[in-house]
Amino acid sequence: MATSLLIIFSTIFLGFVLILVIAYVLQHTLVGRFWAPVKQISAPSYPKPNDELLQQLEMIESSQDSGIDYKPCIVTLLDGRKIDCVYVVSTQPYLKHWGVLPENDKGKHFLRIQDIVKIEESPSRLPPKIANELYQAGESGMGYCRFTLVFSDNTEQEYVTGNAIDFVQLPAGKSNSDVIKVLPHTGSGKNYAQGLKYYWCLYD
Secondary structure, rough: OOHHHHHHHHHHHHHHHHHHHHHHHHHHHHHHHHHHHOOOOOOOOOOOHHHHHHHHHOOOEEEEEOOOOEOOOOOEEEOOEEEEEEEEEEEHHHHHHHOOHHHOOOOOOEOOOOHHEEEEEEEOOOOHHHHHHHHOOOOOOEEEEEEEEEEEEOEEEEEEEEEOOOOOOOOOOOHHHHHOOOOEOOOOOOEEEEEEEEEEEEEE
C-alpha cells in the first residue's frame, strides 16, 4: 500500500515538474513571444497648428467619413509654393480610420503642418454635399469607389477612385460648381476618370 502511494505521489510530482519545464520553455521561445501580449504602439506627436491656421481651418466645411472630418485644402508653404488637394486632418481620427500613418504608407503623400503658413478651401474639391453622399454610400469594392457625376448641362462622367473621394479629374470646361448630382456604385468601369493626386497633413 505504501509503495503504491509513493508511486502515485511521485507521478504527480514529476507531472507538475514537467508542466513547469514546458511553461518555462514556451515563455523563452518564439512561441512564448507570439503568445505574449502585444505592446501598444503610441502614435508620434505632431505639432499643433498656430491659432491663425486653426481659424483658417475652421472656416472650411468638412466632408465626413465614418467619424473622421476631412478638410480638403489648398495650402501655402514656407517657401511660398501653393499645394492643392491637401487633406488637413487630426491625427487620432486619421489613425483610427486608416490604421497607418501616411509617412509609413508607400501609397500616400504627406506634408508637415509646420511647413504650412496658410490654409484655404481647395478650389478642386467636390461640393461637400456630393462628397458626403459618396462617403455615406460606402466603398463599391475592396479599397475603391465607383460612381458617376452628373453636371448642370446633363452630361455625365464615370469615376473609379480610392476611398478618399474629394478630389477628382473633371472634364474639360467643367468646374466643381457644375456638379449637381452623384450616382454611387454606378458605371461600366471602362470609360472612367480617376482621382487627383492628393496629400495628407496631420496635426495634434
